[in-house]
Amino acid sequence: MVKGKVSKDDWTMAALRALARGGAAAVAVDVLARQLGVSRGSFYWHFENREALLVAALETWERRGTAEVIAAVREQADPLARARALFAEALGDEEIAGLEPALAAEAGHPAVAEVVARVTRTRLAFLEEVYTGLGLGQQDARHRALAAYAAYLGWLELRRTAPGPAPEAQLQGPGSAEALAHLIDMILAPAGTGTRTGGGS
Template identity: 55%
Template sequence: MARKHLTPPDWSTAALRAMARGGVAAVSVNALAGELGATRGSFYWHFTDRDALLRAALEMWEQDNTTALISELGDVPDPRQRLTALFTTALGQEGITGLESAIVAHADHPAVAPVLRRVTERRIAYLTDLYTDLGLAPAPARRQAVTAYAAYLGWLELRRSACDIVPEVAATGTTATAALEHLITELARSALHQAESK
């Protein structure tokens, strides 16, 4: 039987899945080759070493979960609708469950640190712009952006580590949907209230 021709994105996706399961240490060329039904030679056809794979995987995560999402939201003219769409997408179903938490947990890793820093800066800047578009002055908009981003990270961490204790953060179900809608409403309401009371 012929082997499937693997591409760099195939390897990168497998690396991100491994990272979600076990952190950076779980990204092993041998393990990924076995998982993908490939040889080490196939890996080295695309990447010089494991660190090159880590960088490519993290850049794919950055592109798919930050750059592309921000670009898509550019088509939504109303800032309230943009904010709702952003939080609904970001806090809804994760592409790879546990990935965001795993990346944040390895914030000091040399391959993770620069990408995570860029992603965090870009996301907070985007949120700040969004809250400014809702009518907040720059300083309160920045504070609200940081608060919203902290809520996002906390939501994902609860989903990863305590979903059985806090079922409201589960990705599916009526309880999860109601809790997510409540969080989105509160994050928007807070900003709108501040803008109206200026």
Template identity: 50%
Template structure:
């Protein structure tokens, strides 16, 4: 086995990929070390144990897949354009295909649950803010945010689980545009002509 020193990020990325492919149980030191072509010693250089790896990987996912994306679109002044950009980024720039459905499937895991709850709360709160900017009263903005987020998670799950049954979800840019526009245009335009 090659002896190279991997960065902490290499291990985090490998853990998220394993989680996306095989669930929480696939995040194990020995198989990850084998996948990365290193010994287990490399792992212990960066992490105390498997749970520390999983926790840090999920924190990185939260920072990159939620906070960084929100920061990217937050400067877009027009709310509909902000929603379009947000959904397109979330769907097309998924660095670990299948991760979100795998996390939802393991929502009862004691390490996954807190991260998944934080991310869900943060994402739906941001969506509710944008929908409120479009003129929805706060309770309706929250409902719309929940519906939009559920649709996004469903889209990602179907793309992962049934790409051949629904090929338009897997790689059809027109279907993606239709989906994004449906989430954006579900709110009536209240701007004066």
């Protein structure tokens, strides 16, 4: 019996790392068991089948990458500080590198599609809330939310696929801090915040 040796969270995080590497097809119980150093029996202490593991992994991603981030950012009382905190968190260090682009690419998978759609709706709604807090009207806030989310997904995809041509998109690449600050300034500038180099407040 290996119950307790590897937790349910260990399995779900291993599944998310597999998703980042190779999509839903890479979430294979035997492979993950070898990576975790346990027998296949460990899996059945926590999950009924592979599909249950995939669902649990996606729910973990949704909670950590969306619900917990929104809750933390909402603690910022100042609207501009809230916006900057959101983008700094979203575009900063990735818990699992490449996971967001990999999930977007797997949107045709039924289990993945449902969660990705729900997360996208939640994130866009919060982005609208952030931009409304910065003084934009409802339609402008919606448009800026769409543009900001597109920039977010594109930045992470650039980080994943173009480390050579675009080293600034890497977490520790040359000029990465400056490039990230510039991106955030661009995302926020239409909300009337100005840019850091332009002396806006």
